[in-house]
């Protein structure tokens with residue numbers, strides 16, 4: 001029997017922190033009427049410093065409980081670290097469509113002219129076999145220079161809470177990429193962490209205007225559109241406003257209030 005999805009059934013966008021908002025921005029443009037729950041595992045941030053087992057256990061456990069509580073029609077794991085480690089496991093245990101966020105190596109390989117691509121991600125993401133496979137499949141004739149830039153996560157979190165970003169923090173976080181052999185030929189950089197597009201201007205200032213910054217958000221939004229084709233959406237700002245949930249302290253999320261409103265999210269709840 002075909003499942004009939006109710007028009008008010010939400011799409012759940014999940015990340016360890018505010019990085020998911022870079023994906024939500026594209027989703028809003030693609031599906032303005034879709035009800036959305038933005039879920040952040042702030043108590044688990046940063047995922048990039050955790051082991052594969054820890055990330056997998058947290059993500060599977062939390063998404064299982066969130067799916068039961070909120071009955072979403074689809075879950076978007078708007079986090080490269082969680083997706084490259086746990087996408088398969090989450091799909092195995094949940095019965096709704098799961099859309100992951102994986103490093104945009106394919107579009108970067110199509111874009112590069114020099115054949116040298118940089119990839120900035122978390123420590124955990126850059127060591128995943130998932131990334132090896134993407135490199136083998138789409139960039140085997142390119143040079144892919146991977147660099148862990150965990151130092152970009154906190155500035156992105158702070159920026160969305162209205163705090164200034166110190167350019168020297170951004171410089172320090174990407175210095176290791178620019179020090180690699182052949183790095184002077186990089187013309188395309190994959191932002192393989194959803195926090196990083198939130199620092200697009202700051203990164204462009206350090207990497208230079210001639211370097212293209214590529215992320216997967218628009219592709220993810222297109223994938224969600226295709227998976228929900230034919231479904232009705234009804235977003236009722238008055239009776240059932242979109243909301244954000246955090247596993248961390250509500251007071252910490254309060255500082256995001258005006259930013260969340262820009263993404264159509266009016267309410268903050270504890271999970």
Ligand code: DGL
Pocket residue numbers: 015016017019020045046047048049078079080081082122125153192193194195
């Ligand atoms: N936003 C997460 C990602 O896309 C990374 C942040 C973290 O380390 O938790 O990988």
